[in-house]
Amino acid sequence: MSLLAVRDLAIAAGRHLLVEDIDLDLSEGEVLGLVGESGSGKTITCRALMRLLPEGQLRITRGSVALNGRDLVPLSEAAMRKVRGVEVGMIFQNPNSHLDPVMRIGDQIAESVRYHEGASRADARKRAIDLLRQVGIPDPAGRISAFPHEFSGGMRQRAMIAVALACRPRLLIADEPTTALDVTVQAQVLRLLLDLRDRLGLAIILVTHNLGVVAQTCDSLAVMYAGRVMERGPKRDLLRAPAHPYTEALLKCQPGSAAPAAQLPAIPGQPPLAGVFPEGCRFHPRCPRAAGICRERPALLPAGGKRLAACHFAAPPRAA
Amino acid sequence: MHRYAFVLTRPLQLIPVLFGISILSFFLVKSIPGDPVRLLLGTKSTPEAVARIRAQYGLDESLPVQYLHFLENLTRGEMGHSLLYKMPVLPLIAERVLPTFLLVVGSVLLTLLIAVPLASLAALKRGTAADHAIRGFTTAGLGFPAFWLGIMLIILFSVKLGLFPVAGFGEDALTMLHHMVLPCLTVALALSAIVTRNLRASMIAELASDHATAARAKGLPESWVFRRHVLPNSLIPTINLLAINVGWLIGGSVVVETVFSLPGMGQLLVRAIFTRDYMVVQGVTLVFACATVLLNFVADLLTVAADPRVKL
Numbered sequence: 116m117s118l119l120a121v122r123d124l125a126i127a128a129g130r131h132l133l134v135e136d137i138d139l140d141l142s143e144g145e146v147l148g149l150v151g152e153s154g155s156g157k158t159i160t161c162r163a164l165m166r167l168l169p170e171g172q173l174r175i176t177r178g179s180v181a182l183n184g185r186d187l188v189p190l191s192e193a194a195m196r197k198v199r200g201v202e203v204g205m206i207f208q209n210p211n212s213h214l215d216p217v218m219r220i221g222d223q224i225a226e227s228v229r230y231h232e233g234a235s236r237a238d239a240r241k242r243a244i245d246l247l248r249q250v251g252i253p254d255p256a257g258r259i260s261a262f263p264h265e266f267s268g269g270m271r272q273r274a275m276i277a278v279a280l281a282c283r284p285r286l287l288i289a290d291e292p293t294t295a296l297d298v299t300v301q302a303q304v305l306r307l308l309l310d311l312r313d314r315l316g317l318a319i320i321l322v323t324h325n326l327g328v329v330a331q332t333c334d335s336l337a338v339m340y341a342g343r344v345m346e347r348g349p350k351r352d353l354l355r356a357p358a359h360p361y362t363e364a365l366l367k368c369q370p371g372s373a374a375p376a377a378q379l380p381a382i383p384g385q386p387p388l389a390g391v392f393p394e395g396c397r398f399h400p401r402c403p404r405a406a407g408i409c410r411e412r413p414a415l416l417p418a419g420g421k422r423l424a425a426c427h428f429a430a431p432p433r434a435a
Numbered sequence: 436m437h438r439y440a441f442v443l444t445r446p447l448q449l450i451p452v453l454f455g456i457s458i459l460s461f462f463l464v465k466s467i468p469g470d471p472v473r474l475l476l477g478t479k480s481t482p483e484a485v486a487r488i489r490a491q492y493g494l495d496e497s498l499p500v501q502y503l504h505f506l507e508n509l510t511r512g513e514m515g516h517s518l519l520y521k522m523p524v525l526p527l528i529a530e531r532v533l534p535t536f537l538l539v540v541g542s543v544l545l546t547l548l549i550a551v552p553l554a555s556l557a558a559l560k561r562g563t564a565a566d567h568a569i570r571g572f573t574t575a576g577l578g579f580p581a582f583w584l585g586i587m588l589i590i591l592f593s594v595k596l597g598l599f600p601v602a603g604f605g606e607d608a609l610t611m612l613h614h615m616v617l618p619c620l621t622v623a624l625a626l627s628a629i630v631t632r633n634l635r636a637s638m639i640a641e642l643a644s645d646h647a648t649a650a651r652a653k654g655l656p657e658s659w660v661f662r663r664h665v666l667p668n669s670l671i672p673t674i675n676l677l678a679i680n681v682g683w684l685i686g687g688s689v690v691v692e693t694v695f696s697l698p699g700m701g702q703l704l705v706r707a708i709f710t711r712d713y714m715v716v717q718g719v720t721l722v723f724a725c726a727t728v729l730l731n732f733v734a735d736l737l738t739v740a741a742d743p744r745v746k747l
Contacts, residue, residue, distance in 0.1 A: 165652055169643075200654035212645035215664050217671070217742055226663065227653040262743040278653065 117142045118286060118318050119164075124178035126156070126163050131390035134160055134342040137178065138415060138423075139320075141335075143285065144312055146319045148329040148350065150365070151339035152386055157322045160339070161288050164320075165205055166195050182286070200227045204279030208291040210271035214263040220247070220274050221259025227281045246277040249314075251307060269300035273307065280311070287311075290322045305332050326369050330354060338362050341387050341397035344415060346429075348422025358418035358429040361398045396426065404428055438739055441747040445732060452728060457509065460720040461502050464713050471711040475518050492516075505717075514721070515714030519707070524718040527703070532722075534604050534699035537615050538622065538688050539730075543677060545623035546630055550673075551666075553627070554634035559661070561639060569631065576628025581687055585621040585694040592617060602696035618695045622687055626680060633676050637669035644668070671742045678734030685723050685730075 117140045124137035134156040141147050149157050162168050164180055166187060180187045182202060187195065199205075207213040215223055224246055225239035234242065240259065247255035250273040263271055272292060279287060289308065293301035309332055311317050321333060329336060329350065336354075337347035338361065346359035357363040364382045384401040387393055393400050399409035408427045418424035472488045473480065489495045492515075493504055508515065514524035557569040593601040605611035641647060642665055650660045689701030696702070700719050707715035739745050 167648065167652055196654045196656060198654070199652055205649075205652040207645065207649060209645065213649040215646040215650070215668070216744060217667050218664070226659075227655065230653075230655055230659060264744045275649075278649070281653070 118145075118183060119320075120179075120181040121164070122179045122181070124160070124163060124180065125176045126159055126168065126173055127176045128173050128389070132176070132342070133173070133389045134163070135177070136343050136415065136425075138344060139337055139347070141286070141318050141320065143318055144316045145335065146309070146312060146321055146333045148333035148336045149320055149322045149339065150324065150326065150329055150336060152324060154386060154389065155339040156342040157324075157339055158290055161205070161290050161320065161322055164288060165199055165203060166190070167199070167205075197231070200279075200284065201231050201282045202284050203286045203288060204282075204284040205288045206272070206275045206279045206290065206292050209295045210268065210275045211263070211295070214271060214275060214278075216263055219260050219262060220266070224259070224274075224278050224281050227278070231282050242281065243277070246280060247274070249280075249311070250274070250277045251303075252277075268296055269303060272296060272300075272304050276304075276307065276311070280315075280317075283315075285316075286318045286320070288320045288322075291324070292321070293323070293325075293328060301328070302331075308332065326354070326366065338365065341392050342389065343397060343425065344423075345398065345426070346418070346422065346424040347415075348418075348420065352420050352422050358422060358424040359398075359426045360402050360404050360428070362424075364401075364403075438743075438746055441735070441739075445735075445747075449728060453725070456721065456724040456728070457506060458502070460717055460724060461505050462498075463720065464717045465498060465501075467708075467711065467713075467716070469711050471518055471713050474711045509721075514718040517707075517712055517715045519710045519712045519715070524714050527715065528700060528718055528722055531698055531700045531703050533611075534615075534697045535685075535688055535692070535701060537611070538618055538691065538697065538699060539684055539726075541615050541619035542622035542626060542684065545619050546627045546677075549623055549627040550630040550634055551670075554631045554638055555661070555666070557631070557635045558638035558642060569635075573628040573632050576624050576631075579625070581621055581625055581690050582694050584624055585618070585691055588617050588621055589695075604698050614695075614697075618691050618697055621691050621694070622684065625687070626684065629680070630673060630676060634669060634673050637672050638665055641665040641669045667741065671738065674734055674737050674741060678731055678738075681730040681734065682727050685727060 119139065119141040121137055121139040125135035126133050137160055139147065139149075149160065151157050159168065159173060162173075163175055164187075166175075168174060175188055178188065182198065187198060190198070214220070221240060221243040224243040225234075225236075228234045228239040228242050229236070243259050244255045247258055252258050252270060252273055263274070266274060272295075276287075276292075287308075292308070293304050296304060305328060308319060308321070312319055321328070323329060333350045335348060336350045338345045338353070338359065340361050345361045346353060346357065353362055354366065357366060367380050368382060370379060382401055387397060387400075395410040395412050396402070396405075399405040402409065406427075411427075413425045413427050415423045415425045416429075418426070418429040472485050472492070472494065476484055476488065486495070493501060496504070505515075512525055514528070516522065517524055517527055520527055553569050553572070557566045560566050589601055592598045599617050600614050603614060605614045642661075646668075647660055647664055650664050651657075655663075688699065689704055691697070692699045692701035693705055700722065703715060704719040704723075706712070707719065735747055739747060
């Protein structure tokens with residue numbers, strides 16, 4: 116059974132559907148890359164998995180988020196609190212703003228242990244030191260009493276990972292964890308995440324718009340565009356032979372795939388604004404293969420191998 | 436450098452400030468129109484008597500010389516003699532420090548006691564009737580002058596309900612506190628209006644902050660997030676706001692002490708101004724200015740204690 120199974124998830128702001136038809140699957144120890152341009156709905160999808168959408172602005176209108184077979188969508192706030200931090204940890208893009216500037220790092224790690232497990236001050240402190248050691252912070256016993264501003268960017272991201280793992284969750288949602296970091300530090304943080312996956316059997320959802328990061332770290336991939344999953348499946352298949360024209364276009368835009376002197380290729384046009392999505396396939400106005408049928412909405416269907424694609428032209432050859 | 440190192444270095448920086456204060460308070464008093472000697476001796480005084488008194492108080496010398504005398508005396512803790520009370524200024528002030536001190540400290544404590552719960556309620560129940568009611572209270576608090584508020588409190592709590600004394604200051608600790616309630620409340624109502632508004636705004640910003648979201652992602656309940664993360668962060672700007680208002684607080688004590696007949700420094704100052712009691716005006720001004728500097732120093736200490744990022 117998969118650890119996480121998201122089915123038909125839809126998120127709306129008022130009457131506008133921002134994200135819909137989200138299907139995702141994740142098993143123990145798997146790293147799923149959630150890829151897409153800014154505004155494609157990656158972040159609000161992650162927040163929805165944690166039921167952390169800003170109250171009164173965004174809400175889940177449809178679908179299910181099954182964690183170990185239990186649907187989180189109908190859960191009460193109180194029940195949801197026992198999921199957050201305990202079963203699912205979350206780290207964020209900007210460790211500067213997501214750590215409390217006036218609370219000691221050790222206390223920020225220890226507080227969820229104290230709340231969820233009722234641990235004593237001393238035990239929570241021990242756990243905090245242990246976690247800081249696990250995420251590779253030197254002199255963890257001395258560093259637990261430091262404040263976030265006394266850490267470098269990379270160390271802050273490590274500290275945030277320690278905070279998220281404090282109550283030993285099985286699933287870690289990492290929302291662009293390396294975007295705000297230097298390239299050298301990015302690699303270190305990714306290596307740390309993979310290392311934690313190996314040691315703890317952690318499943319990770321890695322949100323990113325960097326296909327290089329995906330190539331290095333993920334096992335499977337879900338490509339989002341304008342609030343929908345365009346294609347998903349094993350990383351290898353998607354990167355080698357994308358079934359969806361959007362995935363293909365995205366891969367072509369990677370620096371390095373074009374000749375050195377040539378201008379970087381770009382997808383013509385702009386992504387649509389939320390709430391004014393085009394009819395049918397949302398990518399069709401920018402798609403080189405667009406045809407009349409693309410005005411009808413394509414379903415996410417098997418497209419050869421283990422992959423699924425939402426494109427009228429991606430269907431596998433019919434069995435004879 | 437250690438974050439609290441300014442505790443040692445700040446006094447050195449304060450030396451020029453204190454000089455400035457002494458110069459200002461000296462010349463401020465000298466620029467008040469009216470002749471204290473004639474006031475002392477009355478209108479029928481002879482020119483010889485006037486000259487003799489002038490010489491006795493050193494008022495016949497040039498202003499810079501008078502200022503130097505003033506400084507020299509200050510170093511010996513000598514602030515001159517009161518013309519009205521016929522006694523040295525320092526002990527005169529000393530016996531009036533307590534009511535003013537209690538008024539300022541009590542007002543600040545009471546302000547926090549009013550503002551923190553109100554701002555929390557308004558921020559957490561944003562847009563509800565409670566929020567609007569609190570906004571109404573703060574608007575009213577900003578609008579009513581302190582002396583009017585004081586008189587209204589006297590009428591309600593002292594005259595009608597008989598809960599608190601109308602005026603004056605007690606003999607022992609308990610009666611003193613009893614006498615201080617209404618004066619402190621008068622100042623606190625006005626001050627808490629500003630503080631509540633500011634605190635509510637920073638709480639709303641902190642509730643929507645990334646680190647509050649991160650705390651919720653740890654599965655902490657909203658009350659925990661508020662107490663441990665939102666409140667400490669939103670109190671930092673409040674400390675600054677109180678520091679800015681220290682001057683206003685001390686100035687306000689003058690009015691409130693007059694309304695409540697509190698035998699404090701503010702009341703002493705008002706009486707001294709009306710009677711052209713130069714030395715007393717000068718002394719009280721000096722003490723008020725030094726108190727302002729000192730309270731700002733305390734506010735800096737609190738800021739450093741509350742915000743580990745701050746270095747002074």
